[in-house]
Amino acid sequence: MGLNLRNAIIHNVSGNSQDELKDTIVDAIQGGEEKTLPGLGVLLEVFWQHSSQEEKSMLLETLEEGLK
Structure with a gap:
């Protein structure tokens, strides 16, 4: 099942622009x-x-x- 999750995540962001990837990361962190x-x-x-x-x-x- 872990492999399916990894593939699903990669599929969901494949082809995204840098701005879209940044938004994904920022949204995940801020959320x-x-x-x-x-x-x-x-x-x-x-x-x-x-x-x-x-x-x-x-x-x-x-x-x-950052972890200090």
Whole structure:
């Protein structure tokens, strides 16, 4: 079932513009609902899979600093 959720999330945002993706992320964060966390996780997964080592390092530094 987890795989179906991941595919559904990817299907729902595939082809979205940067503005649409930003709106999706901002709405999920501002809404603060637990049900949006899997979607944000899938977006993070896509980001991670398509990032350079430098981008990954920058993300990790940002997360580390934000979690202090």
